[in-house]
Amino acid sequence: MLTPLREVTVSGDALTRGAQHGEALRKEIQDFVRDDFARVNRIRHAPLPESRLWRIVEEHRRVLEADVPELARELQGLARGADIRYEQALLLQLRRELIGAPAGPAGGDCSTLALRDARGRRLAQTVDQDGLIADLGIVLRILPERDGAPEVLLFTFAGLLGYLGLNSFGLGVAINLLTSDLAGPGVPPYLLVREALSQPDAASAVKRLEALPRASARALTLFDAHGVTCCEFTPSRLRTWTASTFLRTNHFLHEELAADDRLNIFSRNGSRRRLELLKAGLPAAVDDASTFTLFSDHSLFPTGLCAHAEGDLRRPDTVAAVVMRPDEGALSVVKGNPCRAAPLTFRLSSATPVLNEAASC
Numbered sequence: 001m002l003t004p005l006r007e008v009t010v011s012g013d014a015l016t017r018g019a020q021h022g023e024a025l026r027k028e029i030q031d032f033v034r035d036d037f038a039r040v041n042r043i044r045h046a047p048l049p050e051s052r053l054w055r056i057v058e059e060h061r062r063v064l065e066a067d068v069p070e071l072a073r074e075l076q077g078l079a080r081g082a083d084i085r086y087e088q089a090l091l092l093q094l095r096r097e098l099i100g101a102p103a104g105p106a107g108g109d110c111s112t113l114a115l116r117d118a119r120g121r122r123l124a125q126t127v128d129q130d131g132l133i134a135d136l137g138i139v140l141r142i143l144p145e146r147d148g149a150p151e152v153l154l155f156t157f158a159g160l161l162g163y164l165g166l167n168s169f170g171l172g173v174a175i176n177l178l179t180s181d182l183a184g185p186g187v188p189p190y191l192l193v194r195e196a197l198s199q200p201d202a203a204s205a206v207k208r209l210e211a212l213p214r215a216s217a218r219a220l221t222l223f224d225a226h227g228v229t230c231c232e233f234t235p236s237r238l239r240t241w242t243a244s245t246f247l248r249t250n251h252f253l254h255e256e257l258a259a260d261d262r263l264n265i266f267s268r269n270g271s272r273r274r275l276e277l278l279k280a281g282l283p284a285a286v287d288d289a290s291t292f293t294l295f296s297d298h299s300l301f302p303t304g305l306c307a308h309a310e311g312d313l314r315r316p317d318t319v320a321a322v323v324m325r326p327d328e329g330a331l332s333v334v335k336g337n338p339c340r341a342a343p344l345t346f347r348l349s350s351a352t353p354v355l356n357e358a359a360s361c
Helices: 014-024 026-033 050-067 069-082 086-093 095-099 189-196 202-211 265-284 288-295
Strands: 006-010 112-117 120-129 137-142 152-157 164-167 172-177 218-224 227-233 238-243 246-248 317-325 330-335 344-347
Touching (some): 014 069, 026 086, 050 069, 050 086, 050 095, 086 095, 112 218, 120 164, 120 218, 120 288, 152 330, 172 189, 189 202, 202 218, 202 227, 202 238, 227 246, 265 288, 288 317
Parallel strands (some): 006 137
Antiparallel strands (some): 120 317, 164 172, 172 218, 218 227, 227 238, 317 330, 330 344
């Protein structure tokens, strides 16, 4: 049985926010980071030698401190609060890069939809991870440090500074794994989500993403008052386009990036089949409840939209499902497989999101 979904609220400057996060989840963070390097070497088919692992972390540390110094400071605070080493706090942000691309016959990973319905904007996704980390899922509320900064509401994991979420400017961000060649150290995409959510709208978020070195490939779906911005990037290239309704899984969709795709054939086929399931189920997904029902689909069991690892660390597992309402500042989360539990809803502290003038049209 999973523990109840927990909300952690942090405030103050970067060092203080990190320390609050670490203190609130000290045992969970310590146990996880000390479990064979946050289970990295329990998932990889060829374990990383410890010296090589810490060398990779060090290379990324230099980039983070140079390019996203506030987040690096937050990680220093996290290490203090959780009573772990700074390098271990960095490791938690880099798990995906250290694990590497999916290597086996996988058929499950994150699936995303974005559309407008009778209530307004709805941005939703499944959260699929290997490593059996469902119990580490949390909701992280980041209160603004200064006037003009947004409040941020995230679904993430203990010790991880970003994953997916929304801000009080009315911007929502979802994330999907893409796989390309690596090109050296950069900012991990989960931290890029934090950078995006510091911005007032999707256009500003894209500019910020373009300006930063990126550690690996991802797709971000950004939904603001103007509509859906679809963003795919590798470490060296970034492409965007807009849509009214958008569905995606884990293969590149932009024609200029398709040649960069390094997803293995099993996972690519699984990604395409999940995209077809989303397309088929979309007409019936008219509200939050029916979206969670769609995400509970077992057509491809034990993988598919609702993937079940069945105790295998190396198999994909749907560890959460999330529906965001950026207009309302609401984040609804099912912790664990969406077929097994009801969602809990969290809201920004203000009754309605604070929209900037550019996004209020």
